[in-house]
Amino acid sequence: MKYNKITLLIASACLYSQLANGEQTQESYVEHIQILGTHDKLRTQGGATSLIGEEALAQFEFDDINKVLANVPGVNIREEDGYGLRPNIGFRGTTPERSKKISLMEDGILISPAPYSAPSAYYFPMVSRMTAVEIFKGPAAIKYGPNTVAGALNLVTRAVPKYAETGIDLAYGSDNYNKAHLHHGNSSGKFGYLIEGLHTQADGFKNIDFSKQDTGFEKNDIMTKLKYDLSQDNQAHYLELKLAYADETSNETYLGLTDQDFADSPYRRYAATSEDRMNWDHQTYQLTHFIELAEFNVLTRLYRHDFARDWRKISSLGQNAPALLEVLTAPDDPENQEYYARLNGSESGDIILGTNDRNYRSQGLQTDLGWQFELSGLQHNVDLGLRLHKDYINRDHFEQTYQMSSQGQLGQASEKTFTTVNREEATAVSIYAQDAIQIEQLTLTAGVRGEYIDSRYQNRKNDNDWLEKESRIWLPSLSAFYRLSADYGVFAGVHKGYVPSSPQQNDQSVEAEQSINYEIGFRQNHKNLKTEFALFYNDYSNLKESCTFSQSSNCPLDTDFNGGNVNVAGLESQVASVLSINTSIDMPWSFTYSYIYSEFEQSFDSDYPQWGLVTKGDSMPYQPEHSLALSLGLRATDWQLSAQIKYTSEMQETAGAGAVLSGKLIPSTTMVDLSANYLLTNEQSIYLKIDNVTDETQIVSRRPNGARPGKPRTLILGYKFNY
Secondary structure (H helix, E strand, O other): OOHHHHHHHHHHHHHHHHHOOOOOOOOOOHHHHOOOOOOOOOOOOOOOEEEEOHHHHHHHOOOOHHHHHHHOOOEEEOOOOOOOOOOOEEEOOOOOHHHOOOEEEEOOEEOOOEOOOEOOOOOOOOHHHEEEEEEEEHHHHHHHOOOOOOEEEEEEEOOOOOOOEEEEEEEEEHHHEEEEEEEEEEEEOOEEEEEEEEEEEEOOOOEEOOOOOOOOEEEEEEEEEEEEEOOEOOEOEEEEEEEEEEEEEEOOOOEOEOHHHHHHOOOEEOHHHOOOEEEEEEEEEEEEEEEEOOOEEEEEEEEEEEEEEEEEEEEEOOOOOOOHHHHHHOOOOOOOHHHHHHHOOOOOEEEEEEEEEEEEEEEEEEEEEEEEEEEOOEEEEEEEEEEEEEEEEEEEEEEEEEEEOOOOOEOOOOOOEEEEEEEEEEEEEEEEEEEEEEEOOEEEEEEEEEEEEEEEEEEOOOOOOEEEEEEEEEEEEEEEEEEOOOOEEEEEEEEEEEEOOOOOOOOOOOOOEEEEEEEEEEEEEEOOEEEEEEEEEEEEEEEEEEOOOOOOOOOOOOOEEEEEEEEEEEEEEEEEEEEEOOOOOEEEEEEEEEEEEEEEOOOEEOOOOOOOEEOOOOOOOOOOOEEEEEEEEEEOOOEEEEEEEEEEOOEEOOOOOOOOOOOOEEOOEEEEEEEEEEEOOOOEEEEEEEEOOOOOOOEEEOOOEOEEEOOOOEEEEEEEEEO
16 A cells, blocks of 8 residues: 555545635535436436436445446456456446446546556556446446447546535454445535545455465545635536545456366465456546536536556466466376476476556546537537546566476566567547437437547557557447326437457558447336336457457457457346335335347357357357346335345357357355345444355356356445444
8 A cells, every 4th residue: 555645645635625615515516426316206318328326326335346236237247256246247248358348437528547558458547436436328327438439437536525424334344344434524605625435355265276375355445635615606516636546456367277276275375376367456537627507507527537556367388388378278198297297286397477567548628518408499418528537558568487486486577578568549539429309208318429549559569660640530320218197217229339359459441340230129117116128139340459458469469350240139137125014114126138139140260269150049158048036125214134136148259169168157156145234323323235145156267277266155244334
């Protein structure tokens, strides 16, 4: 933990709080950082949307965004480390790999380390400090590019409170898990402030051969918001400065197990992974200005995110050795036996550790304007937006050779050999315009998004090896919502999806990803029953994928691949209600079901490891055909019990028959989580949560190198104080 930076943030907030005096501010500004308003009983925008509010987030006290999204239809997830440190999230059948196909935002601002240059989200904000999670799919996502095929995920941080507010959350659990989460804020006169700090850690649930080293993590996150209120005549007007710092050290690896070793001891790690470790730190600087005029409101944000990381992990077993995945897939092959023994520390030999040292910067200016007016008897709600954005990634990857002893110990490292030294950068101008027209019971919304991207790749080992690219595209959308009554209505929409190609992609035959996406649905909010059903169809003119180390080491990093025409269709459904058991006990419940079908429209042989030899009609990988979630609870005045049951059908790990993992499947899983809360006083409560109640042991992934497990049964006891 970088105490000097964190101390500066705390000190700045404390100094600001001493300046605050006078009467309370007149307006909270939650609605300006949260896109989906809670006041709209029946949301009338086209496109399927979901809002997970603060109460729902607190119900299970999940630290893992994968579990938070379990009740959201149309979300496909590939788990990895059991804690959700680096999530893999996709919507409506898009690849979940490093969440690179969704527009990932915090408070409406792109938060991926380099959203245009290198969109893979190796950084993900801690969901424990969020007060809402918003999901946009279909035409509803057209405002939040650049990636518009799948949709957008917005994480909402805590707002500066109107009055003095203090919260403490302390927890301890299995594998020495502990959490300390504190926040305090106040507004007085024109000044307001918020200080929030979060620390989580665990020793991990895996055991390394010949080692007592833990396999867990330690994360720290602190945020300060300083607000100055300029409001006059009941018109909101304010300035806000947001500063945040986060860091992580996690003893994580990409190396899994053979299927037989997994069956014998799923929480084992080979001796070769004893030095695998991720370190990163992240800084946020954001200045926000909001003003509300008679018919206009303008939200302008100047932002910058800095992210630096180095991840040391085993990359190979020597220059002429077979690939790690090949060794783990066939460890009994005579050509692989020696290398398998080296991995588990029973024989000596070379172990190559690669450190992927990278630093990123993402910065820009974003202005969003809302305009409401009446023209020719029709009500118009116009949204306009402009974003000037620049980001880059610098890679300084190197390898070092270690000598594995026959007792499973790694010796001294050799000198560094740099393998990848390059820079990718992008400058983007994004604009959007959207008009929602109210025609009696019909809300008709037409929009368009423009992306103007200039990108550059530079091999920093060779000044003559560089590439510049230009991308220009317009993305239209059209949606409609028809209110059948005050409580329910139908919606439909169509929009163009787009994902830009890599800046270093020199092959002109590799195209950007483009699709035409359709949806039709039904939405209801009647008394205490809420439902939403949506049918969608995504028609890809070209599916694009890019190689990352999280998928495989058997393809060049960031190389793009064409998948051609692909069709993805599905059903999303969600029903939620509250039943009254008696005068003092309620039973809230919800049910979510998703169905996804996909097929390639042509046969081809691809070097992309998750495709391989594709035959027309093959399905896309890491797409469960069926997934459902059931949430049940009992709620009284001073206590609450909740259960969440999530079923995911089996998933293919490759589309075709030519890849190493041909025929391998991720088995279906059923995960049960429980939580209980008890109110001690109006300000104090305790909670108990049990994740994976049945202690199910399952393979969550074989990517990139071998079988890896999910988290075992975990018990956590916590205490909360809120004043």
